[in-house]
Amino acid sequence: MKKITFNLAKTGLAIALVLSMSGCQQNMDHPAMGAYPEDENPAGGPLKFFVTFDRESENPLMRAVDETRAKFPTENDFTQIDGVSGKAAQGSADKAIRYPKPNDWASTAESFTVAFWEKHNGQTKNGANPGAEHIFSIPSSNGHWSEATMFLLFDQYGGSSSAAAIKFVMVDKNMGDSWMTWENENSIEGVLDNQWHHFAFVYDANTSEFTMYIDGVNRGTKTWGTHGPINLDDSKITGFRIGNGPQKQNDSGDNWLFSNWKGGLDQFRLYNIPLSQAEVQNLFAEKK
Incomplete structure (x- = not known):
């Protein structure tokens, strides 16, 4: 044995x-x-909110899900169209895409980048008249007159059917606000020509500089004094809207702080870092 x-x-x-x-x-x-290939945006990475609008689904909430945290909107009344890369979102009068929050973007951002593709056929309208249309907004209970901590709108410009005044507004937790605008004779020609255009807005806390890129090209840098970190009040944020302003519509239907985007939107991104010009150009070149 x-x-x-x-x-x-x-x-x-x-x-x-x-x-x-x-x-x-x-x-x-x-x-x-x-x-091994590295994750383009690892957990906790700088890309804090990202919507491709590319998902094929009968459920409109699925079509606008955030790809970084799998956060679904509470409302998506936009339809799907062909985008710059796959599918995109198409707005129309009094429609909106709404989320509870832009994840932890506002609480982690000292600098930031907002990037997206837009397509719009002719002048923007508020109701039936020429006027503001919002790309995005962050409503807030901070007591600011706008009822927001940040919003971006394209506004009508009478000089051309394809030009737009562009206005980006920021409100910090101390109620300091800043308007970064390209308007009147500085309005941007050709961005409402029914073609896809890439936009990136970059704020750098180290320099307090705010730069707008269109199709990878620097179209101007403005400075928020010596403000430094953006210093948003995340505790007061009451929502996050793509293609809609921060306020409610009024009885006459012409509240410019409600008016929504009536064109196409694609590849919407929020970073908590300032992208370099080369990184912005890569987003444009790769149709991201």
């Missing part, structure tokens, strides 16, 4: 050795650790 036990033990050891060698050989077929 002892002899049999001894032989079984040797046999088990041999089998274990063969399996071990086989496992080593199999592991050799895998790439070295450094060769």
